[in-house]
Amino acid sequence: MNAEARGPILCVVGARPNYMKMAPIVRAFAAAGPALDHLLVHTGQHYDPAMNDRLFADLGLPAPAVNLGVGSGSHAEQTAEVMKRFDPLVERLNPRAVLVVGDVNSTLACALVAAKRGVPVVHVEAGLRSGDRTMPEEINRVLTDQLADLLYTTERGALDNLLREGVAAGRVEFVGNVMIDSLLASLPRAMPPEQLLRAAGLDPAPLAAGHAVVTLHRPSNVDHAEVLGPLIDALRTLARRLPLVFALHPRTRAQLERFGLLGRLDAPGIFLLPPQGYLEMLGLMSRAVMVLTDSGGMQEETTALGVPCLTIRHNTERPITVEQGTNTLVGTDPRALLAGAEEVLANGGKRGRVPELWDGRAAERIAAHLAGWLERNGQAC
Secondary structure (H helix, E strand, C coil), rough: CCCCCCEEEEECCHHHHHHHHHHHHHHHHHHHHHCCEEEEEEEEEEEHHHHHHHHHHHHHCCCCCCCCCCCCCCCCHHHHHHHHHHHHHHHHHHEECEEEEEECCCHHHHHHHHHHCCEEEEEEEEECCCCCCCHHHHHHHHHHHHCCCCEEECCCHHHHHHHHHHHHHHHHEEECHHHHHHHHHHHHCCCHHHHHHHHHHCCCHHHHHHHHCCCCCHHHHHHCCHHHHHHHHHHHHHHHCCEEEEEEEHHHHHHHHHCCHHHCCCCCCCCECCCHHHHHHHHHHHHHCCEEEEEEEHHHHHHHHCEEEEEECCCCCCCCCHHHCEEECCCCHHHHHHHHHHHHHCCCEEEEEEECCCCCCCCHHHHHHHHHHHCCCCCCC
8 A cells, every 4th residue: 555645544433332432533533634634434334324314413423424335234244244345445545544433343344454454543442341252342342452553441440451461551542431522512402301202202291200211232131032021021110110211222122022022011101212312312311310221331321420320231341330430230130120220219329420531522632642643653644
């Protein structure tokens, strides 16, 4: 590749969690001017056009300059297809760097392509570890961090994970959490829950005294009837005490239908909604009594909002949300879930504190550091 004709930084998104992380980075790069000339690339790993457009608009994220249109498939198929379609783009544009965020298949695939072509890889949200190699995201995290030339972390403990895996400390920079940049910027525009329910044709009156938000989507929770069924029964029990607003992931709905469980959610106190936009979910979470979820991002968002979170998993790659924030791991035992919910209802649950540098300026720190790093490493314009 021609080192004299370096192209823009390629900023890659592939799936919904990436959008919230990339939006503030793109804004910070635009503010920096030519020093951080960039191009937004969407792999098309998540491909619902209506939801994509809605989320991009909610976050103020510009339309991607390139959409690779990969679509669905197994993990292997999706990773391979992203690589096949991203490689010619890298060859043609000769970027100064490829910046990837998070831990989805597109993150690893694009990092692999860039590394094999000798293009610097920048990984935002590096060093997070659950210790659970059965999670595809954990494999993506570990391998992307091995490939990355520059690793930006959300919490100081991430450095210890990286050092254990042989990543040099000089490649790592603690900048804070870009997810919280998006949250703080968007919070004034969050949709009130009452407005959301009315728009969905539901009566919001039962939410007047408080509500909980529920999301479930991880295969370990929704792909096995013996796990999913008892969890649904626990939610029915909790709904007698507190209204639950359940934003139903397409994968979860499909599995509920497959196992004949969907009808169990037609119960008093349970408000079923389709997948929601960012501002809608932010409104639901910010005014919730508690959140019950298996989402990684929502663990961080609830910590920033000071809302108790019960994470329906046995581990987390975001331990700071447990150590300092509002998060409690309750596993998949329905009794533990209900006990955790009862603790919140009785005593208010964990409030915690906002972690260091979760202040809405992480993307600015990334932009300032990356501009200097590119200059020092001969990758400036």
